[in-house]
Amino acid sequence: MLELEMNIMGRKNLIHPTLFYDDSQAILVDAGMPGQLNEIREAVEKAGVSFETITAVILTHQDIDHVGSIESLIKELPKSITVYAHAEDKPYIEGEKEPIKMNRQRVAQMLEQVPAEMRSQVESIFLNPPQAKVNQTVEDGEWLPFFGGLQVIYTPGHTPGHISLYHRNSKTLVTGDAMVSENGKLLGPSAQATPDMEEALKSLKKFAALDIEQVVCYHGGLCNFQVNEQIANLVK
Numbered sequence: 001m002l003e004l005e006m007n008i009m010g011r012k013n014l015i016h017p018t019l020f021y022d023d024s025q026a027i028l029v030d031a032g033m034p035g036q037l038n039e040i041r042e043a044v045e046k047a048g049v050s051f052e053t054i055t056a057v058i059l060t061h062q063d064i065d066h067v068g069s070i071e072s073l074i075k076e077l078p079k080s081i082t083v084y085a086h087a088e089d090k091p092y093i094e095g096e097k098e099p100i101k102m103n104r105q106r107v108a109q110m111l112e113q114v115p116a117e118m119r120s121q122v123e124s125i126f127l128n129p130p131q132a133k134v135n136q137t138v139e140d141g142e143w144l145p146f147f148g149g150l151q152v153i154y155t156p157g158h159t160p161g162h163i164s165l166y167h168r169n170s171k172t173l174v175t176g177d178a179m180v181s182e183n184g185k186l187l188g189p190s191a192q193a194t195p196d197m198e199e200a201l202k203s204l205k206k207f208a209a210l211d212i213e214q215v216v217c218y219h220g221g222l223c224n225f226q227v228n229e230q231i232a233n234l235v236k
Contacts, residue, residue, distance in 0.1 A: 002047065004017065004039050005039075006032075006033050015033070015065055018174045026044070029060065030058075030176065031070040033065050034068040034124075034125055035069065037072040041076075057081060059083065059085040061086075062093050064099065065218075071131065085134045088160040094132065107123075110126075111123070139152065139154070140153065150168075153210075156203060158177045158189055158200055163176065164207075166210055172215075173210065174215075175215060175216065175217050179234075180217050180220045204234055204235050207235075208228075208235050
């Protein structure tokens, strides 16, 4: 679990991309905010992994804080990398469609409400979102052949193509934004950032069938206390 600081309009939060790796390669899950390439590199190296061993990036969904540095990663890494995402979010990641949440109309409304000194930051982040070719789409239940098996869990609601990932060998669930956590407590999806809460809550039921020892939430970080019980309570 990597830890990066996200700063939007003076509001600071931690976000947590995930790194799967062995002696020969590394797979990065999500790509932080725009401009965070160096922070991602430093976090990867701090984990004892060579940045150059990253061979693929799996994007859990289209939101700017998950795809922000994907273009920079593709350009910076010495070898061609594979970008994975669900087909439903592919056209948004590739720039064929505007982001669902932070489209131009929404950004224009935001610009009217923010102080003048912050408008340039909002414009630079949201008016030209990063784009990247999705080389391989993934499906619900698909096992990716990495590190003993990495299962794709299709968890729409937060976005139409949101996915989570389950690493069988370590019994680790990477939720993207399907859930958030606070001080080790799982809270379900953020209502404010989830357009289809009914679908998002339905998606959580898929987690109840898994044997999970630890969860990495992009917002909130690690939860490793009575995880299966916490999930069962969320989906009652």
